[in-house]
Amino acid sequence: MWLFLLRRLGQVIPTLLILSVMVFALQQLMPGDPALILAGEERGDPVVLAQIRAELLLDRPLAEQYLSWIWRVLHGDFGFSWRIHMPVGDLILTKLPVTFQLALMSFVIGVLIGVPCGVLSAVWRDRPIDWVINGIALFGISMPNFWLGIMMILFFSVDLGWLPPSGYVPLWEDPWMSLQTTIMPAFVLGTGVASVLMRHTRAAMLGALSQDYVRTARAKGLGERLVVGKHALRNALIPVVTLGTIEFGRLMAGAVLTEQIFSIPGFGKLVVDAVFNRDYPVVQGVVLATALIFVMLSLVADMLYMAINPRLRTA
Amino acid sequence: MNALDVDRLSIQFHTDRGVLQAVDRVSFSVAAGRTLAIVGESGCGKSATALAILGLLADNAEVLGGIRLAGAPLTPEAQRSARGRELAMIFQEPMTSLNPAFTVGEQVAEALRLHEGLSPRDAMARAIAMLERVRIPDAARRAKQYAHQLSGGMRQRVMIAIALACKPKLLIADEPTTALDVTVQAQILALLDELKRETGTAVVLITHDLGVVQDHADDVVVMYAGRVAEKASAAKLFAMPQHPYTIGLLGAAPRLDSKRARLASIEGTVPDLRNPPPGCRFAPRCPFAIAACEITPPLVELAPGHFAACIRAPLDVVLAA
Numbered sequence: 354m355w356l357f358l359l360r361r362l363g364q365v366i367p368t369l370l371i372l373s374v375m376v377f378a379l380q381q382l383m384p385g386d387p388a389l390i391l392a393g394e395e396r397g398d399p400v401v402l403a404q405i406r407a408e409l410l411l412d413r414p415l416a417e418q419y420l421s422w423i424w425r426v427l428h429g430d431f432g433f434s435w436r437i438h439m440p441v442g443d444l445i446l447t448k449l450p451v452t453f454q455l456a457l458m459s460f461v462i463g464v465l466i467g468v469p470c471g472v473l474s475a476v477w478r479d480r481p482i483d484w485v486i487n488g489i490a491l492f493g494i495s496m497p498n499f500w501l502g503i504m505m506i507l508f509f510s511v512d513l514g515w516l517p518p519s520g521y522v523p524l525w526e527d528p529w530m531s532l533q534t535t536i537m538p539a540f541v542l543g544t545g546v547a548s549v550l551m552r553h554t555r556a557a558m559l560g561a562l563s564q565d566y567v568r569t570a571r572a573k574g575l576g577e578r579l580v581v582g583k584h585a586l587r588n589a590l591i592p593v594v595t596l597g598t599i600e601f602g603r604l605m606a607g608a609v610l611t612e613q614i615f616s617i618p619g620f621g622k623l624v625v626d627a628v629f630n631r632d633y634p635v636v637q638g639v640v641l642a643t644a645l646i647f648v649m650l651s652l653v654a655d656m657l658y659m660a661i662n663p664r665l666r667t668a
Numbered sequence: 669m670n671a672l673d674v675d676r677l678s679i680q681f682h683t684d685r686g687v688l689q690a691v692d693r694v695s696f697s698v699a700a701g702r703t704l705a706i707v708g709e710s711g712c713g714k715s716a717t718a719l720a721i722l723g724l725l726a727d728n729a730e731v732l733g734g735i736r737l738a739g740a741p742l743t744p745e746a747q748r749s750a751r752g753r754e755l756a757m758i759f760q761e762p763m764t765s766l767n768p769a770f771t772v773g774e775q776v777a778e779a780l781r782l783h784e785g786l787s788p789r790d791a792m793a794r795a796i797a798m799l800e801r802v803r804i805p806d807a808a809r810r811a812k813q814y815a816h817q818l819s820g821g822m823r824q825r826v827m828i829a830i831a832l833a834c835k836p837k838l839l840i841a842d843e844p845t846t847a848l849d850v851t852v853q854a855q856i857l858a859l860l861d862e863l864k865r866e867t868g869t870a871v872v873l874i875t876h877d878l879g880v881v882q883d884h885a886d887d888v889v890v891m892y893a894g895r896v897a898e899k900a901s902a903a904k905l906f907a908m909p910q911h912p913y914t915i916g917l918l919g920a921a922p923r924l925d926s927k928r929a930r931l932a933s934i935e936g937t938v939p940d941l942r943n944p945p946p947g948c949r950f951a952p953r954c955p956f957a958i959a960a961c962e963i964t965p966p967l968v969e970l971a972p973g974h975f976a977a978c979i980r981a982p983l984d985v986v987l988a989a
C-alpha cells in the first residue's frame with residue numbers, strides 16, 4: 354500500500370512540471386503586452402516601458418523567465434497583481450475559503466441528493482420511480498447552471514424575497530447570512546454533482562445487487578434494508594467515493610458562471626475578472642493553485658480508494 | 669414429522685423469449701438428521717428448487733405447490749423469518765458468495781447478532797468459535813481477514829459456519845464442492861456429515877457427482893429437465909436403478925468406487941425447457957423409447973419408497989423379456 358502511494362507521488366511530480374510549463378505558456382500566448390497595460394498613462398515613453406520590461410524580466414529568454422518564475426513560486430511568491438495591488442498568493446488565500454465553503458456546501462447537497470436517488474433507482478430499477486429519477490438527473494445534467502441560477506434568483510429572491518439575490522458574507526462574520534447568500538449557488542452546483550453521483554451510484558448498486566454475496570445476505574435472513582443499505586451499498590460506494598472526490602475537485606476549480614451570477618467572490622470570479630483585465634499574474638496563480646488542488650484531491654481519492662477497499666488495503 | 673416436505677413444486681420463469689418451465693411438480697421429503705441428494709444434469713432445476721425453498725428466486729419466477737418446514741407451510745413471510753434461522757443454504761460459488769467489504773468474522777457474527785440478539789462482542793466470540801468448529805485453523809486471526817485472503821475451501825468453510833451459526837432445521841447445500849479441488853471436496857463433505865450428526869439437521873445435498881451421492885446421501889431424487897425421473901433410498905437406487913436416465917447416469921459413471929464418478933456422457937442434449945418435447949422429456953435420448961412415451965409417464969411406486977417416471981419400468985422385466 355505504501356509502495357503504491359509512493360509510486361503515485363512519483364507520478365505527481367512530472368504532472369506538476371508539465372502543468373507549470375503549460376501555465377507559463379498560457380501567459381505567453383495571451384494577447385496584449387502586459388508592459389503596455391502597466392505603463393498606463395506613460396505608455397508612450399519607451400524608457401518607462403523598458404524599465405517595466407526589465408523589472409518583469411520580459412526582456413529575458415523564455416527559459417530564464419520560466420525558471421525564475423518557478424523559483425519564485427516554489428518560495429511561495431506567486432507574483433504581484435498590479436491592478437489590485439496585492440500579492441497574488443494573498444489574493445488566492447482570501448478567495449480560497451469562499452470557494453471552499455461553496456464547494457463543500459454544493460458537494461454535501463450533491464451527495465445527499467445523488468447517492469440516495471441512485472440507490473432508490475437501482476432498487477426500483479425499471480419502475481416508475483427509476484424513470485422519474487433518471488429523468489430529473491438527465492434534466493439536471495443538461496440544464497445550464499446559469500439558467501437554473503437565474504430562475505432561482507427570480508423565484509426565491511425577486512418573487513418570494515426569501516433570499517438575497519447575490520453577494521457573499523463570510524461564514525465567520527455572520528454564519529446565518531453566509532448560508533443565505535451561498536445556499537442558492539450551492540444548490541445550483543450541487544444539482545449538477547447530484548446528477549453525476551446518482552448515475553454512478555445507480556450503476557454501482559445495480560452491479561452490487563446482482564452479486565452472489567447479496568444472495569448470501571438474504572439467505573442469512575437479513576431484511577432488505579440491511580441487504581441493500583449495508584451489503585450492497587458498502588461495495589457500491591467504493592468507486593463512488595473516488596468519483597465524488599474528483600467532483601469535489603471540479604467544484605474547487607471554480608464555478609465561473611455560477612459565481613459570476615451570484616456575485617460570489619471566489620476563484621471563478623477572481624479568474625474571470627483577471628482575464629478581462631489582463632491581470633496575468635493572477636490568472637497564472639489561480640490556474641496553478643486550482644491545478645495543485647486538483648492533483649492533491651486525486652491523490653486523496655486514491656488514498657480513500659485504498660482505505661475503503663479491503664482488497665487493496667490488505668494486498 | 670419430516671423436516672422438509674416439498675409437494676408438487678412447479679417453477680416457471682417468465683423471460684423475453686417466453687415462459688420456461690424449470691421445475692414441474694417435484695415432490696420429496698427429508699427427515700431430520702438425514703441427507704437427501706438431488707442429482708441431475710446442468711439446468712435440470714436443482715438450484716431453482718433450492719432457491720424456491722428459501723424464497724430467493726429471481727423476480728421473474730412464479731412458484732406453485734406447497735413447501736412445509738417441520739410441518740408448517742412456508743409462505744413468503746414464513747420464509748423470510750425462517751431464513752438464517754431454521755433454513756440455511758450454502759451456495760455453489762464459494763469464491764463470490766462472501767461479501768468482499770467485510771471481514772469473514774463480521775459476516776458470521778452478523779447472523780448471530782440478528783437471530784440471537786447477541787452484542788457485537790459476544791457475537792464475534794461465538795463467530796470465532798463457529799469458525800473453529802468448521803475446522804478453520806487459527807480462527808481468531810482468520811476472523812479478521814477478508815474473503816480474498818482465504819482459499820476456496822476456507823471460504824466454503826466460512827459459508828458453512830454462517831449457515832450453521834443458528835442451528836438450522838434444514839441445510840441446503842447446492843453443489844458445495846463443485847468449485848473446489850478433490851481433496852478439499854472430501855474434507856468439506858466430511859465436515860458436513862459430522863455437523864449433521866452433531867446437530868441433527870436435515871440436509872438437502874445438490875450434486876452432479878454420483879460418488880458423492882453414494883457416500884453421503886440417505887435418499888436420492890434424480891431430476892431430468894425439471895421433473896423427477898426417479899426417487900429412492902440411495903441403497904436401492906444404486907442396486908436397482910429403474911429409470912433409463914438413472915441407468916444412463918450410472919453407466920456414464922462406471923467406476924463408482926473410485927469416487928471420481930461424474931454425470932457426463934449420455935448421448936444427446938437436455939431439451940429446451942421453453943419448448944419441451946411432449947410426453948416423457950427423456951424420450952429423444954432414451955434407448956428404450958416407444959410410441960407410448962409420447963404420453964407423460966406418471967411417477968409410479970415400483971417398490972415401497974422406490975418411484976420412477978417411466979412407462980416401461982420396472983426395466984428388469986423389459987430387459988428379461
Ligand SMILES: Nc1ncnc2c1ncn2[C@@H]1O[C@H](COP(=O)(O)OP(=O)(O)OP(=O)(O)O)[C@@H](O)[C@H]1O
Binds near residue numbers: 709
Ligand atoms: N432467473 C431466471 N430466469 C430465466 N431462466 C432461469 C432463471 N434461473 C434459472 N433459469 C433456468 O432454469 C433452468 C434451471 O436452472 P437451475 O439453476 O435450477 O439449474 P441447475 O440444475 O441448478 O443447474 P447447474 O447444475 O448448472 O447448477 C435452467 O434452464 C436455467 O437456465
Ligand code: SF4
Binds near residue numbers: 948949951956980
Ligand atoms: S417413458 Fe419411455 S422415453 Fe421415457 S424413460 Fe421410459 S422408456 Fe424412456
Ligand SMILES: [Mg+2]
Binds near residue numbers: 716760842
Ligand atoms: Mg445449480
